[in-house]
Amino acid sequence: MINSYVIDRRLNGKNKSAVNRRRFLERYRKHIKKAVNEAVNKRSITDMEHGESISIPQEDIHEPTIGHGQGGTRTIVNPGNKEFNTGDRIRKPQGGAGQGQGGGDASNTGEGMDDFTFTITQDEFLEFLFEDLELPNLVRKDLKEMSDFVYRHAGFTNQGVPNRINIVRSMRNAHARRIALSGKSRRRVKELKGLIEDEMAKDEALRDGRALADWQEELQRLETKIKRLPFIDDFDLRYNRNEKVPVPSNAAVMFCLMDVSGSMTQNTKDMAKRFFLLLYMFLRRNYEKIEVVFIRHHTSAKEVDEEEFFYSRETGGTIVSSALRMMSDIVKDRYPPNAWNIYAAQASDGDNWNDDSPQCRELLANSIMPLVQYYSYIEITPRDHQALWYAYEQVRKEYPDSFAMEQIIDPSDIYPVFRQLFQRKSA
Structure with missing residues (x-):
């Protein structure tokens, strides 16, 4: 049986073989995945304009070589021979005499080989970050706006250039x-x-x-x-x-809600930021237009920009229902559900006034969940759960397909929890 192989040598836009590049990325998947996961901690939540630089240690790109072992029979010609006659048997040189080439990593001048570094594109970065994940309840809504236009053939006319x-x-x-x-x-x-x-x-x-x-x-x-x-x-x-035709653009809005009371340390906020960043990048894989709304709260809620959202400190207690109520008002005023795909992510350490938790459950179940595609809640704390967690558990029972909640204890839990919330559902 003869095996046939077809090699696709078509070139991509930068005059490089796309097939060879794909094969290379698969070969060094472990290094790329590690670099991608580390990059998540460094980026702004809307910093999506570049890929990532990947370094591979020199020893991991070493190519195997084939050498001849001891024994065997071979025929050679030795010019100027004065010692041997035809038919004489010559023993092969023994190894270990210091004639090998060595690893090539160092020299007497102190120079060596650098790690191999290359750059992956934005699409490749997101592909490695979100492989095996899916966006729950991805719904294409009516067109939000007609901001892009293309010219398409629309018949003929008897006047023109x-x-x-x-x-x-x-x-x-x-x-x-x-x-x-x-x-x-x-x-x-x-x-x-x-x-x-x-x-x-x-x-x-x-x-x-x-x-x-x-x-x-x-x-x-x-x-x-x-x-x-x-x-x-x-x-x-x-x-x-030619007629100017508007091109539809699917739009989504992402609500980020976070507790900024005195109990929320900067370390807790940093972990929340990484989770919000992952969700934002994930939505970019599915929608052409994304808007982000930041709502922070302690005893009262306020819509702020990203810098104030993550780095400002407040003191006092926590009333979570103020943020949920503000989100509901913003949706009604600016993001009609028939035109927008609405997603929400809430981060908290679990603290809340006990009398407020039932109000949070009622607001979520009656005012917010019917409008959103997906709502995810993460509780960043090593302590036992409090009243807010148990109130949200009741919401999860009512909306098992569109409401998810998980606990995060340290930074290493962020990506596993994200994957748990957005893992691909089996058919």
Whole structure:
């Protein structure tokens, strides 16, 4: 049996083999995954304009070599030989005499080989980060806005610029015009040619010379008339007509809600930031337009920018329902559910006024969950759960497909928890 291999040598936009690049990325997947996971901790939540630089240690790109072992039979020619005759058996040189090439990592000048470094693209970065994940309840809503336009063919017009002339359609019109204008004359020409042919077939004595001359004169006049018709006229010209058509853009909004009371340390906020970053990047894989709304809260809620959201400190107690109520109001005012795909992520250390937790459950179940595609709650604390967690558990029972909650204790839990929340569901 003969195996056949087809090698795709088509080039990508940068004149490099896309197939070879894909094979290379698969080979060093472990190093790339490690670099991608480390990069998550360094980036801003909206910093999505580049890929990532990957370094592979020199020893991991070492290529295996094939050498000859001891023994075996081979034939060689030794020029200038004075010691051996034909048929003599020569023992191979023994190894370990210091004649090898060595690893090549160091020299007496102190120079060595650097790690191999290359860059993956933005799409490759996201592919490695979110492989085996899916976006729950991905719903394509009505178009939010028509911000992009493309020009598409929309028929023909009899006016336009020369570079848009449609030659085929113009020649077709010209041919049809000539047929229409000369149809009667062409039928008469055919008739006259038949009469003349019949008359010429008669004996010369029986021919009607006068009638024959009239027919020939009329035939010449009609043929001249047909030839005077222009091959193409301005009336025949047709131009391609292009129409500006809006391109739909699927829109999504991501609500980030976080407790910023005195119990939330900067370390806790940093862990929340990494989770929000992962969710934002994940949404970018599925939607062309993403807006982010930051809502922080202690005893009252406030919509802020990213810098204030993650790095400001507040003191006092915690009333979570204030943030949920503000989110509900913003959705009603700015993000109608029939036009936006709405996602929300909430981070907290679990502290809340006990009397407020039932209100949070009611707000979520009745006002927010019917409007959103997915709501994820992470509780960043090593302590036992409090009233807020148990109130949210009741919401999860009511909305098992669109509400998820997990606990995070240290930074190493962030990505596993994210994968748990967004893991690909089996069919």
